[in-house]
Amino acid sequence: SYELTQPPSVSVSPGQTARITCSGDALPKKYAYWYQQKSGQAPVLVIYEDGERPSGIPERFSGSKSGTMATLTISGAQVEDEADYYCYSTDNSGNHWVFGGGTELTVL
Amino acid sequence: EVNLVESGGGLVQPGGSLRLSCATSGFTFSRYEMHWVRQVPGKGLEWVSYITVGGRTAYYADSVRGRFTISRDSAKNSLYLEMNSLRVEDTAIYYCVRSVDYWGQGALVTVSS
Numbered sequence: 001s002y003e004l005t006q007p008p009s010v011s012v013s014p015g016q017t018a019r020i021t022c023s024g025d026a027l028p029k030k031y032a033y034w035y036q037q038k039s040g041q042a043p044v045l046v047i048y049e050d051g052e053r054p055s056g057i058p059e060r061f062s063g064s065k066s067g068t069m070a071t072l073t074i075s076g077a078q079v080e081d082e083a084d085y086y087c088y089s090t091d092n093s094g095n096h097w098v099f100g101g102g103t104e105l106t107v108l
Numbered sequence: 109e110v111n112l113v114e115s116g117g118g119l120v121q122p123g124g125s126l127r128l129s130c131a132t133s134g135f136t137f138s139r140y141e142m143h144w145v146r147q148v149p150g151k152g153l154e155w156v157s158y159i160t161v162g163g164r165t166a167y168y169a170d171s172v173r174g175r176f177t178i179s180r181d182s183a184k185n186s187l188y189l190e191m192n193s194l195r196v197e198d199t200a201i202y203y204c205v206r207s208v209d210y211w212g213q214g215a216l217v218t219v220s221s
Binding site: 001033035037042043044045048054086088095096097098099100101102 | 143155
């Protein structure tokens with residue numbers, strides 16, 4: 001079955017740039033989506049269609065994709081950005097969706 | 109304001125059945141594909157199923173195919189997940205999701221004897 005691979009954890013100091021990667025064989029042809037999930041809360045969409053930002057999401061969140069790797073970038077990470085981040089996409093059929101394993105972002 | 113509210117969670121024995129509902133408001137339900145996603149507390153997210161706009165086609169994760177059935181009722185603006193032959197490993201918070209953007213707060217399903 002299809003898999004998306006993320007690093008388990010990323011750590012940065014406040015104000016630094018955090019980059020979280022997601023690799024998958026179908027990503028060259030399928031969009032990547034990114035969610036932020038804080039403890040005890042439902043996930044929140046922070047990036048859709050590779051690099052689009054929903055309204056209300058701070059500009060420091062951006063997304064990009066190159067080949068089989070998508071990247072979520074948080075420029076000038078804040079303490080409040082500490083959370084788990086998940087990438088999300090489909091397999092080549094477009095009918096089966098998959099989450100990456102999640103990346104725990106620490107900002108301290 | 110878009111709103112999704114899951115209900116129907118609870119404690120069930122292995123082999124039992126449960127039906128989750130998701131009541132939606134604040135958008136035109138019939139125009140969106142809908143998904144169910146689950147999460148074992150403390151673990152990662154797992155896509156479970158999705159149903160197309162018209163409700164005629166549904167897709168399932170391998171882990172639930174043949175046991176779970178997704179459906180929708182546009183007259184009631186509601187999404188459902190019928191879960192049969194439940195296993196201990198189905199214990200999770202189940203989220204209703206509009207396409208890829210809006211999520212409900214989740215319903216806890218516990219499968220235990």
